[in-house]
Amino acid sequence: MNGPTIHPPAGRLFVVEGVDGSGKSTQMTLLAQWLRGEGYPVVFSEWNSSTIVKSTTSRGKRRRILTPLTFSLIHATDFADRMDREIIPLLKAGAIVLADRYVYTAYARDVVRGVPPRWVRSLYRFAVQPTQAFYFRVSLGTALRRILSSRPKLKYYEAGLDVNPHTDSEESYRMFQGRLLEEYDAIVQEFGLTVMDASQPVEVQQRILRRAIGAHLNGIRKVAHAPV
Amino acid sequence: MRRFESYGDGIPRVNLDELSGWLVVVEGTDGVGRTTHVTRLRTHLERMGYAVAETGLSRSDLASRGIRRAKEGNILGTNAYNLFYATDLADRLERQILPALRAGFVMLTDRYIYSLIARAIVRGAEPDWIKQVYSFAIRPDAVFYLRIGVHDLVPRVLANGGAFDYWESGMDMSLGADIYESFINYQTQVIQQLDGLAREYEFETIDATGSVDEIAADLAQRVTRVLGAGSSVDSPMVIE
Numbered sequence: 001m002n003g004p005t006i007h008p009p010a011g012r013l014f015v016v017e018g019v020d021g022s023g024k025s026t027q028m029t030l031l032a033q034w035l036r037g038e039g040y041p042v043v044f045s046e047w048n049s050s051t052i053v054k055s056t057t058s059r060g061k062r063r064r065i066l067t068p069l070t071f072s073l074i075h076a077t078d079f080a081d082r083m084d085r086e087i088i089p090l091l092k093a094g095a096i097v098l099a100d101r102y103v104y105t106a107y108a109r110d111v112v113r114g115v116p117p118r119w120v121r122s123l124y125r126f127a128v129q130p131t132q133a134f135y136f137r138v139s140l141g142t143a144l145r146r147i148l149s150s151r152p153k154l155k156y157y158e159a160g161l162d163v164n165p166h167t168d169s170e171e172s173y174r175m176f177q178g179r180l181l182e183e184y185d186a187i188v189q190e191f192g193l194t195v196m197d198a199s200q201p202v203e204v205q206q207r208i209l210r211r212a213i214g215a216h217l218n219g220i221r222k223v224a225h226a227p228v
Numbered sequence: 229m230r231r232f233e234s235y236g237d238g239i240p241r242v243n244l245d246e247l248s249g250w251l252v253v254v255e256g257t258d259g260v261g262r263t264t265h266v267t268r269l270r271t272h273l274e275r276m277g278y279a280v281a282e283t284g285l286s287r288s289d290l291a292s293r294g295i296r297r298a299k300e301g302n303i304l305g306t307n308a309y310n311l312f313y314a315t316d317l318a319d320r321l322e323r324q325i326l327p328a329l330r331a332g333f334v335m336l337t338d339r340y341i342y343s344l345i346a347r348a349i350v351r352g353a354e355p356d357w358i359k360q361v362y363s364f365a366i367r368p369d370a371v372f373y374l375r376i377g378v379h380d381l382v383p384r385v386l387a388n389g390g391a392f393d394y395w396e397s398g399m400d401m402s403l404g405a406d407i408y409e410s411f412i413n414y415q416t417q418v419i420q421q422l423d424g425l426a427r428e429y430e431f432e433t434i435d436a437t438g439s440v441d442e443i444a445a446d447l448a449q450r451v452t453r454v455l456g457a458g459s460s461v462d463s464p465m466v467i468e
Contacts, residue, residue: 050308052294052297052303052304052308053304053308053312055293055294055297056290056291056293056294056312056315059290060290065289065319065323067240067241068240068241069322069364070290070315070318070319070322073314073318074291074315076311077308077311077312077314077315078308080305080307080308080310081304081305081308083305084305084306084307084308085304085305113240114240114241115240116236116237116238118237119237119360119363119364122357122360122361123311123361125354125357126307163241
């Protein structure tokens with residue numbers, strides 16, 4: 001990545017990555033509570049959440065007209081909007097930005113869909129380098145058990161049915177998640193993500209996460225949070 | 229023989245060997261007369277017996293509404309606009325252009341990646357980056373570049389009622405004290421970029437200051453040559 005450099009007063013950008021069922025969102029929520037309690041300014045940025053771009057993504061998904069290429073591009077469009085209008089201004093203002101999924105999600109998913117790895121990496125060249133990115137590694141069996149036991153209705157693209165036609169959605173989901181885990185392992189090496197063992201108890205993982213993040217907080221200006 | 233190739237690593241899950249037909253691009257800045265000439269070319273080609281399809285910027289099923297809505301409020305950042313237009317082009321490439329080429333049509337395209345690259349660079353995108361983004365696109369059989377200087381462009385806007393368009397004047401970038409100054413500055417830069425791309429991507433440049441009929445005749449002759457060169461189609465059948 002070759003994104004812009006943010007000059008001080010600058011915030012921090014922390015990323016949690018992993019497949020569905022890795023527990024990354026739970027960890028991020030706990031992390032935010034702790035940081036807020038300590039008086040730090042915390043803001044979330046979620047994958048696929050630009051209000052303007054989202055209606056196009058939804059249209060494409062609903063009508064099943066997204067191909068691997070347009071799936072990749074519309075998610076990059078969404079990300080670009082959030083990067084330039086949310087994440088960068090917030091970092092300049094001195095916030096701690098917590099991103100649930102980041103460019104690595106695109107690198108994993110799009111490549112599994114057949115998009116050239118070099119091309120998808122170049123798409124996201126404008127992305128800011130995170131302060132630290134954590135990858136919650138989980139076994140395929142555990143991830144599938146967590147997701148499939150609670151949510152039997154799998155969505156078309158989520159299950160990878162666009163690239164695994166002729167399979168049932170659960171079978172396709174298993175294949176797709178299995179391939180994603182392989183891609184993530186390569187990404188961890190390439191971009192130096194910090195691997196978290198997501199099979200450990202929640203509180204153990206949280207303790208490790210807080211210690212890692214605490215090391216980066218020198219110089220962040222605290223704020224007085226409004227009472228909840 | 230491989231007729232079509234992509235500029236980069238190709239289009240995921242698409243076999244370019246299945247394509248026949250021709251991809252013909254008409255490029256040029258805003259208001260130069262592209263649309264008129266695309267229509268005239270179409271008539272010419274259909275008279276010769278070719279099946280013709282047309283496409284142009286922001287006409288995709290997927291993204292045209294989203295782009296229009298975003299532009300109404302001028303609310304997206306430049307990177308997001310650039311990628312939104314790339315999404316639009318990718319959707320049209322896969323769902324309009326490739327099907328037409330598979331069926332052996334002549335696909336006439338009113339602007340292609342080049343105008344989008346030029347506009348992105350004028351708005352501050354890194355040239356290498358935006359070219360890489362569009363490297364999924366397939367190389368056309370010909371790019372006819374209707375070239376005009378900005379001072380010949382102004383009378384055309386005036387002839388059409390004098391309404392300078394907000395985006396075609398680069399008003400989102402505050403390039404001048406008023407819309408006329410902004411138009412001159414913006415169009416000068418866009419034309420400069422297109423001129424550079426014309427060399428890089430080997431456009432056939434056509435002087436667009438001549439009369440409509442002269443330009444149309446020139447284009448007709450050129451397109452006939454392009455189709456003849458890559459043709460597996462016999463000369464037009466004569467019905468006795």
